[in-house]
Each structure stands twice: as structure tokens, then as C-alpha cells.
Amino acid sequence: MTVETTAPAESGTVSPNPCVRMTGSGEPEQHIVAGGTDRPTAGRGQVVVEVEAAGVSYAEVQMLQHLHPFPPAFPFVPGYDLVGRITETGSGVTGFRVGDRVAAMPRQGAWQKYAAVPAKGLASVPEGMDAAVAVSLVTNGVTAYQMLHRLARSQPGDTVLVHGASGGVGTLVTQLAVHHGVRVIGTASPAKHAAVRALGAEPLDYRAPALVDAVRELAPNGVQAVFDHVGGSGLDDSWAMLADDGTLVSFDSSVAGYLPGQWFRPHVPALRRTVVRFFARLVRLTRRRQTMYYVKPGPDFHTDLAALYRLVDEGVLQPRIAGRHALDGAAGAVRALLEGSTLGKHVLIP
Template identity: 75%
Template sequence: MSIDIPTGLRTAHVSLTGTGTAEEHLVPGESRRPEAGKGQVVVRVEAAGVSFAEVQMLQHLHPFPPRFPFVPGYDLVGRVAEVGPGVTGHRVGDRVAAMPRHGAWQEYVAVPATQLADVPEALDAAVAVSLVTNGVTAYQMLHRATAPQAGQTVLVHGASGGVGTLLTQLAVHRGLRVIGTASPAKHATVRALGAEPLDYRTPDLAAAVRELAPDGVTCVFDHIGGRGLDAGWAMLARGGTLVSYDSSVAGYRPGQWFRPHVPALQRTGRRWIARKLGLTGGRRQSMYYVKPGENFRTDLAALYRLLDEGVLEPKIAARHPLADARLAVRALLDGSTVGKHVLIP
């Protein structure tokens, strides 16, 4: 079953053709519209997210990257345009979200039906997609990877970013005191979210956090990795948790696809052993990544309810036409905006 779309219709997309700059290797083009195979649906994309995953892929610094050329795009919101054999529970016209990890930057994309989540009809597509990867990441780190209690203090790195703004709002709603790192130009935004801002470039950030929270913080949410994980570890209170959910690729040569993530793996392993030996004062470090499945669907639905209740106000940095993906990536790298950049096919 499908929407009335002519067979062989061409569909616009943006391809990532190699390692280098966005201007060189993010190339708009066309291809034949995909067809739904067994267990798949074809989704007509309404909005696709832009994230640092695409930046890492562009520089060939993302773990387990697809082979060039490929269509990037970590997450999307759209409508089911075709249902393949064996698919139940989804019909043409259903509004859905998906997190294919790549392939979202095109008008039509084939997605396994098991990866779909429902999206409210009235919700703006850009707002809806801002909660798919970023929102579920924030929600699961706060509700599944950790369990801070009301009145405790947490540190959110990048509190003005796509994940950080949502994580801060969720933590404040939970009754937590939030310290959020950001550049000074974004401190007003961080305060407006209900957090206490700190400049992420502070020479001794751990000491600055300890001035605000002398006994340490219950959780640190870190998207930078590397040596910053040592500073985060020093900020923790007894029994606290450091969650590493990404790694900065700054300073790495293009093509060193796994190296930015090695420091987090090494530190997580060493601290796991130390904790088992009773040497960490109950502190622990974990690594988190978002993945599709039942928890993803459940948690995204919870986020949409919180949005409807007015608890969340997703920050949309800009909406870009699909053909302007290069400009969207450049804006993300510039770092002057707040929130999520979104492509509209």
C-alpha cells in the first residue's frame, strides 16, 4: 500500500562523498525514490536533524562510519508513504519519527518498521525532530543511566546545545540544581533555562564547580571526552556518576575514525575495575549512546507529553532547506547559535 506517488519518482538528497569540508563533500543530488522492502516502510521526510555526528562523519572521525558516498542524517520526522510486506501496526499516512543514524537527509527514506515511533499530528516537524535523538538522549541519561534525586546538584556540559538545553530543562523540572557550562555569550540562555552558568574554558573547571558545590555534584553529563573526563571525575560527590555520551574530535586528523573515543573507553574501563575494588568512593563512570527500540519509543512519547504540558521548550537554532545542508553544518560548527539546526526537504 502506498500514497499515490509515480513509480520511479526522483527524490532529492544530500550525499556525503568523502573526508574534508562541507563545501567540498556535502553534495545535493537526486536518486530514485526507495521502495519498501520486507519489514520496511518508506517515510516522506518532513524534517531531519543536523548534529555533530554528521560533522564527525564528514571528518571520518565517527565510530563505525558508513562507506563513502552515503546520505547522512541521524534522525527524522515524516509520514509513512509506503508499507512493505510483513509490516503491521503502521499505515500509509501515519506520522512517525525514526533514528536511522544515516540516510535522513533526503525526501524519502526506507526505514525498518521496528525503528518507528509515533509523532503527534499537530506538532511542528522541526520541534518534533529536535526531541528524537537529542531529547531521548537527555531523557534516558537522566532517567535510565542515572537516578539523581530532587535537591541534588548535577553538571551539564554544553548546556546551550541541542542535548544540553533539553537535559537542563528536564533536570530543573525534576527539582535538581543544575550547573551548566557554556561560552559567556550564552550564559543568559543558560540562566533562562534555570541553571547556573560557568565558562567551559575556565582554567580549573573542577575547582570552580567545587566552589559552587563543595561536596561535589551527583552527576556530570559530558559530551567532550578526553582529559575533560578527569576533571568531571574530580567534580563528583561520593556515589556520583559521570556519564560520557560523546567525544570531541577537535585536534584529531581526519580519518582517525576511532581515536577520539578511545580515551573515554580507557577511563571507563579503568574506573569500572577501581569501583569493583572499592577504590572510587562509590563513584562510577559509564558510557551512553541512544539506540532505537521499545525504550526509545516509550521515552520519546514521554517527551512529547512533557512538551504538551509546557515543561519543555525545544530550542530551534534554524530551519534550512535540504539543499542548504552545507550552510547548516557551517552554522553548527560556528557555535554561535543555541539549540537544534533542522533541514526541511
């Protein structure tokens, strides 16, 4: 379902820089607040971008619960990624000019009309591409692309298991893999199995009591890769699904049951297993591999985002936009992610 929310009629003065703040840990309606701030200027190596669209991501859900790695101190302006046009360049900026259309992944600060971001993390965005579609690929798309092609190095004919194939990242991994000739088994809640099937994957319920057996029934020799954002002891199930030379990509530890503030603890089981399995492989006890992934606006970011935009242009990738919201709709968008009630990407249009 596509949701549209609009800003209320203006009252009083208009801020030079409308924004959203996260003020504390708790309910989105209480702690995600629309307001205003000063318009930033570009420091050395920075540009100011007039934001056309900013992504709402699971990272903000985790920040609200104080469960995101290295959580920022409250209050702050959240917003992991954005697409917009440069209005000012600071000293030392090369390669980009005022008027250029760009994408950036500042990790916080995207939920405002004007954002100052480092120029070295910018990527170009094609003119004419829907800003919501363009921003939906910045974090989730690059994550999906790099995990599939750079970490798992999936090949046509492989079979892979995508956990959360109904989610923002999972739908993109699935579409990219299917396009690449890879067979996908995708886990999701039963209500979303039809949508997962429509992407070309074979759905399974992630709550199924014998999930490993169900995967082994579909792929008796195991799968060449598992993409796992659940973490915890679930990583042992994912490991058991792998073919002898398969790769387990752990890209988050969103295991339930941790308390606000325990932002490091959920990752300990994943870190421990990654280290143990690294040495097991080193001494040839196994040919399987476990690796951890964290998206960065590094050198491959530009190349991979450009590749994703080409795939959109060619009609291969069709990112799904779950909702376009004004800034005062941010709390509702985070609520939707928190409850897992939507399919696709929620986007703020400042």
C-alpha cells in the same frame, strides 16, 4: 537567531527523490551537495516515509571529518533522524500503517524526501506537533532523557554538571533536570551564559582554568552527576567534580586535535577510564561510577520519546529551533554547527 533558507527556483527536471549527499571529508560547502536519487521502495520489515523534517546533528560534523565511530563510506546520504508520514509498508510490518506520522533514527539516510527505514525502530508522533520540534527530540531529546533518568537516575534535590548546556543535547538535559527539581551547573562559552541562565542553570565557562574548583565552590560536596561529551583527559576533571557516590556519564569524545580518519582514537581514553573505574568500584576502591551512553532506537526509545512529546504538549520543554533549511541549505547548517555559532537545532525541510 532563527535562520530560514529556501530552495532556488527549479530548473530542469525535478528528481523523484531530492536528497543531499556527503561526498568526502573536508569543508561542508565542497562535500555536502544537494541532488536527487531514485524513490525507494519498502523492503521486508521496512516502511517508506515522506520526510517532513530531518535533523542536522553533530554526528554529521564528525562524519564530514571522518571522525564518527564506524564512519560510512563516501558518498552517502546523511541524516541521523527524521519525522514524516508513512507512504508504503513492506511485508512483515505490523503496528504501523500508510498515513501514520512517525519518527525514526536511521543514523544515515534521513536527508531526502522519501526514506526507507526499519519499522521496528519507529515511534509515533502526535498530529499537530511542529515537525521541526518533533525531530529535534528524536536523537537529542532521547539522549538527554535517558542519560538523566535511566543512567544518572537523578533525583529532585540533586546537583548536576551539564557540559555544553548551550548545545542541542545540553539545553534539553538542563530543561529536563530543572523541571525534575534538579539544580544544574552548566558549562558554555561566555556569549551563551545568558541563554543557559534563562534555562534555569548556573553557567560556567568550560575554558576556565580552574573549572573543578569553580564547580566545588558552587557544590562543595561535589555533584551527583556529570554529563560529559568532551572526553579525553577532561574526564578526569569531570570525575573530580563528583560527589562520593556520583555518576559520570560519558556520551561522546569530541576532543579536538584528531586527524580525519582517526575515528576510534578519540574514544580510547574514555573506554580505558570506564573499564578502570568499573573495576575500582567492583573492588570498593570508590563508590563513584563512570558509564558510557550511546542512543539506540531500542525498546525504551518509544516510551521515552512519547514522554518527551508529552512534556512539549504541557509546555515544560521548549526545544529551540536554530534554523529551518531546504535541502540545499544543509551545508550552511553543518557549517553553523562546525563553528558553534548557533543555539538550538538546525532542521532540514525536504
